Amino acid sequence: MSIKKALLQAYRIAVLIMIAWLIRAHHDRMRVQGDWPVTVSEVKTFLPEAYRLKVDPGPRGGLKVLDSTGNQIGYAIRTMPNSKSITGYSGPSDVLMVFNADDKACGVAIRHSYDTPSHVEDVSSDYLFMESWNGKSWEEIAAIKDLHQAGIYGVSGATRTSEAVGESLSYRLASTQGEIQDDWQLRISWRDFALMIFLIFGCLFAFWKNPSFQRRRWIFSLVTILGLGLWMGDLLAQSLLIGWIKGGVPWKTLPGIVIFATASFLLPWASGQPVYCQFICPHGNLQRWAMKLLPARWKRPMPDSVKWAAQWIAPLLLLIVLITVFLHLEIDLTGIEPFDAYLLKGAGIATISVAVIGLLVSLYYPMFYCKYACPTGWLLGFIRKRAGKDHFSARDWIGIVLLMIACGLYWMPAEWILG
Amino acid sequence: MKSTLRFIALIPVLVGVAMILVPSIREKRLELRVRSTLLTVQEALQRLHVADEEYPRKRLSGHDLVKLLVDRKFLDPTLLNPWTGKSYLSDASQDCLLYHSDQEGEIYNLSVVSPKSKRVLFQLDSTEHQSLEEENESF
Incomplete structure (x- = not known):
């Protein structure tokens, strides 16, 4: 591979990794900070x-x-x-x-309360109470079960409010006190084996061009539709990828799908072969079968302007x-792709519509959904190694724009858009 | 000519994207305004409760509750109705906030109800729904 190609490939995978990192960082920030993020000015007190x-x-x-030099001071x-x-x-x-x-407490403040305002004010202004935790360690505070025993006494006239403040602190610290039990045991099920078999056969059809073997590709495509799609429902989708980015990759509990998804991205990146899109994806295979349903003369050439759009x-x-x-909108990401339609029972109207419309359109414009409307396919195509000469193309520019938008959404306060 | 055709062909795509995004963004903005209003009204209601030692014992719409709280000077009269964007005092046209208490005036319930489905969207009360905070995922 020439240096230019290698750099382009490095750039493409880096774009995806950076966007994934931004999504993950934003999710962590929201998980920790919630709707009312703690500000530096609060801590500066x-x-x-x-x-x-x-x-x-x-x-x-x-x-x-x-601090300003980047050292952790608290x-x-x-x-x-x-x-x-x-x-x-x-x-x-x-x-x-x-x-x-x-790691000793040096300050407590009530940020917001649903409690009686006058009680909250009484508690906030009682410095003796509010400084009761100063000097105590995380573990000491987490261990407090009885405030009185710990020498912390409620504020007269606002006893319940002040006690709730104390209990909240102990509860919060104790809830994260326990070590997370790291279960190193891999859980492997038949699904993992099945996915590996699909992946292996997909690779075989992609890389081994033996004619007699390739003649059996139609069998494999049917098996992917029925097995991988309708039975297992394990298709790569934006909802799956976003869920993993936010919640962590479940490699211990679902090693098969993790390897499957990782290989689906790395194989085209490294080899240029669109193994998942071309050979394994049930919806892609279904469109190929749909293509065969209508006579070739029924198929329409797509006008250039429509292709471009x-x-x-x-x-x-x-x-x-x-x-x-980034804005936590109530849009079900499964609804923008047709893959959940394969779950049949649990599929929503949107995903079924996308599946059906995509298939109907592909009767006249072959592989329409795969070529133009599949966001997961677009990502796989984005990082795919190009054959022959490679250059920074329109697709790469779109990658940069998406990265810039992700950066903007990450850094920009949501209030600027949402008010 | 070519670019005009392309632009015309792109319009349905952009319209489709807008049809997906715009309603959701509007809904999110409304949700944030409603939450903010609910918290403001709740705090004022708490202050009223401290003064009167009980909550108002009648069912009230959001508009009537806000009027009561403003009259008692526990709430700023400039509070806006989150559904219309106008002053809550002067505009009772779209009001999805409902208040009720028990016979003794010991508990309160503030609910935001969907105008179409009548489903409770947000709730603050003295018992089960004491905050609008959502559970974090476990660390």
């Missing part, structure tokens, strides 16, 4: 040198407090939503706790995916 907050996606689920957590069921007089409170560099469908669907993910 207790740590004046605080300059930046960095989301900690680890078990503590808080924020690392960094840690901050909020009690909501973990402690939302701990109510004071009439509602729960969202409490901020800040730890210093020695149709090329934008998949990238615009990817744009919808990005906007949905």
Whole structure:
């Protein structure tokens, strides 16, 4: 491979990895910060040198407090939503706790409360109470089961509110106190073996051009439609990929589909062969069968202008995916692709419509959905190694634009769009 | 001519994308405004409860509740109706906020109900729904 080709391939996979990283980082930030993110100014009250907050996606689920040189000088957590069921007089409170560099509490503040406002004000202004945790470690606070025993006494006239504040803190810290049980045991089921068989045969049909073997490809395509599609329902889809990016790749519980998906991306990237799209994807194979249904003379040539416009469908669907993910819109990502239709029972109207319309259109314009409207296929095509001369094409420009949009959505406050 | 044809062919695609995105963005914006209004009204209601030692014992629409809270000076009169964008005091045309209490005025319930399906979209009350926070996924 020439250097130029290698750089282009590196660029293409890097774009996908960066977009995935942005989605993951945004998800972690939302998971930790929620709808009311802790701000530096709140933390500065207790740590004046605080300059930046960095989301900690680890078990503590808080924020690392960094100074201007990037050194961690503390840690901050909020009690909501973990402690939302701990109510004071009439509602729960969202409490901020800040730890210093020695991992000792150095400040507590009530950020927002659903409790009686006057009680909340009484508690907030009782410095003796609010400083009761100062100097205590995370573990010590998490271990507090009885506030009185720990020497923390409620605020007179707002006892329940203040006790709820104390309990919220202990509960929040204790809820992440336990070590996450890392289950190293791989769970392998028949589905994993079945997916490997599909992958192996897909690779065989892609790379082994033996004529007698290739003549049996129609059998494999039927098996993918019936087996992989209708029976197992294991198709690559945006909803699957986004779920993995946000929630983690389930390689221990579903190793088969993880290997299957990884190979589907790496094979075209490394070899140029669209193994998944061309040989394995049930919907692609179904469209190939649909192509054969109508006589060739019925097929219409697509006007150039329509072809040009149709090329934008998949990238615009990817744009919808990005906007949905970053703005937390109520758009079901399974509905923008036809793959969930293979689940039959659980399929929604949108996904069935996309499947049926895509197939009907492909009767007259062969492989229409695969060529123009499949966002997952677009991604696989984006990273696919090109045969012959390769250059920075329109598709690569679209990749950059999608990356820039992801960056913009990541850095831009959602209020600018949502108000 | 070629670019004109291309642009014309692109219009349905763009319209399709807009039909997917625009309603969802509008819905999200409304959701954020409704949450903010609900929290503001809830806080004012709590202050009223402290003053009167009970919650209002009648069923009230959002507009009537806001009027009551504004009259008692627990709420800013400039509060906007999140569904219309106009002042909540002057505009009762679209109001999906409902309030009720028990006979003793000891508990409150604020609900936002979908105008079409009558499904409860948001709820704040003294018992089961004491916050609008959503559960985090486990760390």
